[in-house]
Amino acid sequence: MTKTIRALMGATALTAIGFAATAQDTTITIATVNNGDMIRMQGLTDEFTAEHPGITVEWVTLEENVLRQRVTTDISTNGGQFDVMTIGTYEVPIWGAQDWLVSLDDLPEDWDADDLLPAIRGGLTVDGTLYAAPFYGESSMVMYRTDLMEAAGMEMPEAPTWDFIKEAAAAMTDEENEVYGICLRGKAGWGENMAFLTAMSNSFGARWFDEDWAPQFDSEAWANTVDFYLDLLTNYGPPGAANNGFNENLALFQQGKCGMWIDATVAASFVTNPNDSTVADSVGFALAPDNGLGKRGNWLWAWSLAIPAGTDAPEAAKEFVAWATSKAYTELVAENEGWANVPPGTRTSLYENPEYLDAAPFAEMTLQSINAADPTSPTVDPVPYTGVQFVAIPEFAGLGTLVGQEFSAALAGQQSAEEALEAAQALATDEMEAAGYR
Incomplete structure (x- = not known):
């Protein structure tokens, strides 16, 4: 691919944004x-x-x-x-x-x-x-169908719990009409399903590593996280959820097939744009859920x-x-x-x-969600790393994707939650030892 052709031709004026003029061509x-x-x-x-x-x-x-x-x-x-x-x-x-x-x-x-x-x-x-x-x-937040919530006789709190989310997902699911109570990321990837699951796990009291860099996937908190996640999507999620990332779930929500979607706050403008979304006039927003442990399941x-x-x-x-x-x-x-x-x-x-504030009904919730995420203190118990939905070490990109593949396989029914967690623990243990953390 052709890169830069330097053709400096005399003195030129400053550009519109203030740099000295760039070499031409x-x-x-x-x-x-x-x-x-x-x-x-x-x-x-x-x-x-x-x-x-x-x-x-x-x-x-x-x-x-x-x-x-x-x-x-x-x-x-x-x-x-x-x-x-x-x-x-x-x-x-x-x-x-x-x-x-x-x-x-x-x-x-x-x-x-x-x-x-x-x-x-x-x-x-x-x-x-x-x-x-x-x-x-x-950050991330709950996007939900206000009409389906009303039809279910429920009212979304500004700061819901995971138990409320499960109850609402069950109430809004209508498989006969291809409406599913909840859509969540299932596609494997450290920035796909593991972004969601890591943020979610924080609210369940889980963490990737303890203060000595010992992996924690064998903890009760991780078991509770994965069991709850699989239960939500298996019972109230769309078919093929293991293949769905941000863009796939966005399309489903825009098509009116998701009662709720917990994902990036940036999606708000796309689900409320009538040119793109069939449900633009019936979308509400709430903070990412919690379990009463002091951490919400939102990222940064x-x-x-x-x-x-x-x-x-x-x-x-x-x-x-x-x-x-x-x-x-x-x-x-x-x-x-x-x-x-x-x-x-x-x-x-x-x-x-x-x-902007008049045009964007999601603006306040977006800002509130961003400000609520603390990368320096992402978990209930102390950790040696920073990052809310990731661990800020070079090894995480590869490790996070491998672990994400295990959880995606569990969602697809190819293995149990216990098997996925055992594999994640082994993968993380091997990586930490090979990289010299332990």
């Missing part, structure tokens, strides 16, 4: 996930290239698990395939500490780093240096744009990153798609904007 390749907000960003790329006629943008759009594999392989081998990568709150601190990412501390002053939500900015910062710009931030994440150290077009890459994560981009989306559809969860100013 530069191509940048951007790797991103196939989520709705990123697809929308690609559709607006002509706006960027019109402002930056010397930069050509090429996109590589991938399913979430594939994206993670591709960008991890590329950056760890200094492959140089991408100039901008869409990565998350898990990768940024690890890769930034390895000097694999370009510092973004020199983004223009009007980009306004101080406007970033503290919880989101903190997860993208290493030793005071910002290594990624958040495109959207999220940001899909962010970062620049690998191996790029040969760092200035052009910074131009794009600054554009796509700016307040001006938010206003561009609002102009084209409406305020309810702007990328959420990154800036304080958005949650102080009356136009």
